[in-house]
Amino acid sequence: MKKSIIDFRRMAAEGEKIVYLTGYDYLTAKYEERAGVDMILVGDSLGMVTLGHETTYPVTMDDMIAHCSAVRRGAPNTFIVGDMPYMSYQISDEEAVFNAGRFTKESLVDAIKLEGGTDSVCERIKAIADVGILVMGHIGLTPQFAAQMGGYKAQGKSADAAIELVKQAMKIEEAGAAFILVEGVPAVVGKAITEKLSIPVLGIGAGSYTDGQLLIYADMVGYYDDFTPKFVKKYADVGGELLKGFTAYCEEVRSGAFPDDSKHAYVIADEEAAELEKLLKEI
Numbered sequence: 001m002k003k004s005i006i007d008f009r010r011m012a013a014e015g016e017k018i019v020y021l022t023g024y025d026y027l028t029a030k031y032e033e034r035a036g037v038d039m040i041l042v043g044d045s046l047g048m049v050t051l052g053h054e055t056t057y058p059v060t061m062d063d064m065i066a067h068c069s070a071v072r073r074g075a076p077n078t079f080i081v082g083d084m085p086y087m088s089y090q091i092s093d094e095e096a097v098f099n100a101g102r103f104t105k106e107s108l109v110d111a112i113k114l115e116g117g118t119d120s121v122c123e124r125i126k127a128i129a130d131v132g133i134l135v136m137g138h139i140g141l142t143p144q145f146a147a148q149m150g151g152y153k154a155q156g157k158s159a160d161a162a163i164e165l166v167k168q169a170m171k172i173e174e175a176g177a178a179f180i181l182v183e184g185v186p187a188v189v190g191k192a193i194t195e196k197l198s199i200p201v202l203g204i205g206a207g208s209y210t211d212g213q214l215l216i217y218a219d220m221v222g223y224y225d226d227f228t229p230k231f232v233k234k235y236a237d238v239g240g241e242l243l244k245g246f247t248a249y250c251e252e253v254r255s256g257a258f259p260d261d262s263k264h265a266y267v268i269a270d271e272e273a274a275e276l277e278k279l280l281k282e283i
């Protein structure tokens with residue numbers, strides 16, 4: 001059964017870890033639901049992982065809606081979070097609410113996520129939460145702010161920077177967020193934020209103390225190999241398996257070993273084959 005915000009609050013209160021993974025397409029979502037993942041993030045990381053962009057900046061609302069809809073079809077009984085892409089919420093409360101509404105109406109996600117802990121992001125969180133949409137905040141290493149951070153670097157590594165993140169998290173909770181995701185911070189910072197907040201705190205590269213863990217699925221199954229962050233653990237070698245299968249297929253097509261007509265081809269009755277041969281001679 002699909003979990004709701006009530007279940008996630010209870011899990012966080014009782015110390016039952018929330019399992020969170022990204023997903024971008026129908027098939028992957030189907031396997032994630034089968035495995036028992038609690039929550040799927042259709043992250044704008046799909047720009048890099050699935051669409052081959054160098055950053056997440058080019059991802060559009062239409063991309064997000066298409067991929068969230070596919071994930072919804074693959075995982076009808078899993079809580080899905082749609083990521084607000086770059087410039088879909090920064091301009092005004094009105095645009096933010098409009099785009100969050102599009103997510104909810106057109107792709108049936110259960111919550112939306114937006115990045116940043118500034119006052120204007122907190123205003124957007126409040127505006128979206130006020131219309132009844134569940135919001136997940138996201139602080140720490142926030143890829144949409146990569147230019148300002150000088151790249152994809154761990155955040156909160158000094159006491160001042162860490163306390164600033166804790167304050168941002170508290171403001172996001174106050175603004176009405178239902179959850180917060182903390183990315184790329186030392187474990188002690190993930191712990192401090194989790195202890196200070198009463199909403200569920202999810203972490204990616206934020207240590208073991210947060211209420212749940214997120215990874216980019218393509219990293220943890222060994223599929224995306226352009227780069228792998230330090231905090232990723234590999235649970236499978238999907239890339240290796242794909243390469244094995246594709247290479248064997250190339251070899252067999254080239255050698256003629258595939259297809260084997262006794263196994264991989266349609267047949268017709270002998271008398272139809274004989275008749276066909278006759279007809280072929282006549283043309």
Ligand code: KIV
Nearest residue numbers: 022043044045083204
């Ligand atoms: O887009 C995404 O997948 C994310 C994660 C990196 C946290 O926001």
